[in-house]
Amino acid sequence: MTPPKNGKSKMERTTAADVARAAGVSISAVSRAFTPNASIAKQTKSRVMQAATALGYQPNPLARGLITRRSGMIALLMSEVTNPFYPAVLETFARALSSRGKRIMLFTPGEDEPLEALLPQALGYGVEGVVITSARPTAEMTAACESAPVPVVLFNRTVEGAAISAVGCDNEAGGRKIADFLVESGRKRPAFVAGLAGASTSLYRERGFTAGLTAAGLPTPPRHVGDFTFEGGLRAAEELLDLKEQPDAIFAANDIMALGVLDGLRRVGGLRVPEDVWVVGFDDIAAAAWPSFSLTTFRQPIKRMVAETLRILESSDDGAPVPPSTVLVPGRLIERNSTAG
Amino acid sequence: MTPPKNGKSKMERTTAADVARAAGVSISAVSRAFTPNASIAKQTKSRVMQAATALGYQPNPLARGLITRRSGMIALLMSEVTNPFYPAVLETFARALSSRGKRIMLFTPGEDEPLEALLPQALGYGVEGVVITSARPTAEMTAACESAPVPVVLFNRTVEGAAISAVGCDNEAGGRKIADFLVESGRKRPAFVAGLAGASTSLYRERGFTAGLTAAGLPTPPRHVGDFTFEGGLRAAEELLDLKEQPDAIFAANDIMALGVLDGLRRVGGLRVPEDVWVVGFDDIAAAAWPSFSLTTFRQPIKRMVAETLRILESSDDGAPVPPSTVLVPGRLIERNSTAG
Numbered sequence: 001m002t003p004p005k006n007g008k009s010k011m012e013r014t015t016a017a018d019v020a021r022a023a024g025v026s027i028s029a030v031s032r033a034f035t036p037n038a039s040i041a042k043q044t045k046s047r048v049m050q051a052a053t054a055l056g057y058q059p060n061p062l063a064r065g066l067i068t069r070r071s072g073m074i075a076l077l078m079s080e081v082t083n084p085f086y087p088a089v090l091e092t093f094a095r096a097l098s099s100r101g102k103r104i105m106l107f108t109p110g111e112d113e114p115l116e117a118l119l120p121q122a123l124g125y126g127v128e129g130v131v132i133t134s135a136r137p138t139a140e141m142t143a144a145c146e147s148a149p150v151p152v153v154l155f156n157r158t159v160e161g162a163a164i165s166a167v168g169c170d171n172e173a174g175g176r177k178i179a180d181f182l183v184e185s186g187r188k189r190p191a192f193v194a195g196l197a198g199a200s201t202s203l204y205r206e207r208g209f210t211a212g213l214t215a216a217g218l219p220t221p222p223r224h225v226g227d228f229t230f231e232g233g234l235r236a237a238e239e240l241l242d243l244k245e246q247p248d249a250i251f252a253a254n255d256i257m258a259l260g261v262l263d264g265l266r267r268v269g270g271l272r273v274p275e276d277v278w279v280v281g282f283d284d285i286a287a288a289a290w291p292s293f294s295l296t297t298f299r300q301p302i303k304r305m306v307a308e309t310l311r312i313l314e315s316s317d318d319g320a321p322v323p324p325s326t327v328l329v330p331g332r333l334i335e336r337n338s339t340a341g
Numbered sequence: 342m343t344p345p346k347n348g349k350s351k352m353e354r355t356t357a358a359d360v361a362r363a364a365g366v367s368i369s370a371v372s373r374a375f376t377p378n379a380s381i382a383k384q385t386k387s388r389v390m391q392a393a394t395a396l397g398y399q400p401n402p403l404a405r406g407l408i409t410r411r412s413g414m415i416a417l418l419m420s421e422v423t424n425p426f427y428p429a430v431l432e433t434f435a436r437a438l439s440s441r442g443k444r445i446m447l448f449t450p451g452e453d454e455p456l457e458a459l460l461p462q463a464l465g466y467g468v469e470g471v472v473i474t475s476a477r478p479t480a481e482m483t484a485a486c487e488s489a490p491v492p493v494v495l496f497n498r499t500v501e502g503a504a505i506s507a508v509g510c511d512n513e514a515g516g517r518k519i520a521d522f523l524v525e526s527g528r529k530r531p532a533f534v535a536g537l538a539g540a541s542t543s544l545y546r547e548r549g550f551t552a553g554l555t556a557a558g559l560p561t562p563p564r565h566v567g568d569f570t571f572e573g574g575l576r577a578a579e580e581l582l583d584l585k586e587q588p589d590a591i592f593a594a595n596d597i598m599a600l601g602v603l604d605g606l607r608r609v610g611g612l613r614v615p616e617d618v619w620v621v622g623f624d625d626i627a628a629a630a631w632p633s634f635s636l637t638t639f640r641q642p643i644k645r646m647v648a649e650t651l652r653i654l655e656s657s658d659d660g661a662p663v664p665p666s667t668v669l670v671p672g673r674l675i676e677r678n679s680t681a682g
Binding site for chain 2: 034049052053054055056057073076084086087090091094095098103104105106107108109113116117119120121123124125140143144147148149230234259260262263266267286287290291292293
């Protein structure tokens, strides 16, 4: 291996003074170049960055974090990384934070690790704020969030009665909107495919959906649990087809289950989409728009949800928690071929 | 809002001594409870954790990191979070690190941010190692990696001639295997859909594929660029159908493009899969197994690739970089209906 270009051994770290010398600037300029939003000429910053890269210099935000209590890190506690909705959320957070000079520290529970075990760990790293997307925060988790020394926001879920900020799509209004749409289009026997038991998103979507059907004089929809997975949707479709009165519409509480429902209907055969049965999802993940599925769904405005989350995290001037607030962002129905009359 | 249970104001942080008192243990026991793999009785650890959660205690790994140079953080520089292969990679890394008491710090470039700008930032946080999954590391990036003060591993890509460790699937062998499979099955006019120009994964898969066809006396396959996206696959299918000699097999350099090819073939119509044309992908993402697609593909052994990456990152005892090594893990062909004769 070639030695680093500054001739120092790898264990002997390059200092800000080395970079300042190489770039022909002051040490203060080096410090400012690495401080997000600090005042520094673009050209100076560029010279510092070039010198820093050439010398393998690393500024020390750990030390800075200890002094300023601003680590520049936001913790994201996420347990469903492979449901395609969440990578989109993750990317939106990463880009938004990146433009603020901040970074995501990702906490995903291990096989048998409860999500609440991660919160003290995240706080221990000196993160400036915490975003949680667990489907089902436990009571312990809720208590820990309430007494956390930095702002905490639940993303895409709410805990009733808890003093924690939450940002989500208006799931109940979304479920209601889907019910109204199906009723107005003359559907008589809609069914529901639920997500994970206890997930607030599924509960609220179902509540709005059932309320809309009831208001139109239709009975409470038959329901099957699909666990928010594609395979769960596949199974739910097969079970719904076994009913004596087959449904003429199926609302699945998220897109990935709705795609499973579509594939389940195809596999079993007999009922055509949309001629015999309509299918509606929730989220608007990328695959919902793929020609094979062309799924009607309720779009969650991820960008706005992320912006509202960051607004809450940043509303504290001194890093202390802020009074909890709940923000519900409206979504909208996206009609595609799975419901085309 | 209710005050924290220890009666301290939120800005006045709970100390290890507070936790030790509440749990009835020594301060040293509190410290060991928060140190991964430290020697401590399970019951003691559990009491410390309960007291810490109740008091909202955060240990200070920033300070510890400054002393031990062990921050417990691995940086993941990832630019393609929404290609479904990468969330699976991310989750595998997160779970594997979690079981070691370590965490991922995720760096995703902003809109116009070059990935190489992120490396000094990542190093600045005192990460113990860096994993990079950018499709196309630049020359600047390569130089910065070579002189980084901690181990760096390129995941699922290689840079020829660079002194950087790399872990990937044997892409060339995979492309060759797919060619052999098509040739042995009597396919005469295979075509290729390439990923992003300059991506090593696409280049090696194409190299192996073309070599296999050439060895069997077939001409170099017609090729279209699909940019590693679903939409790119859709377009490539339409372009391949416009050829005077329509292909009887299409190998797309990743699954998400292959799914686009399948949907493009359906949309245009005329050619049936697999009766008229076979389609093969690479990765084995979850959607490849969905009944609508049932895509034959080459499975990348993500778990083993992640394990090899962590082995390299951890092979340094003192945190210093280790001599670079390249590990190619074999994958395997998964046959599904998109090629069933």
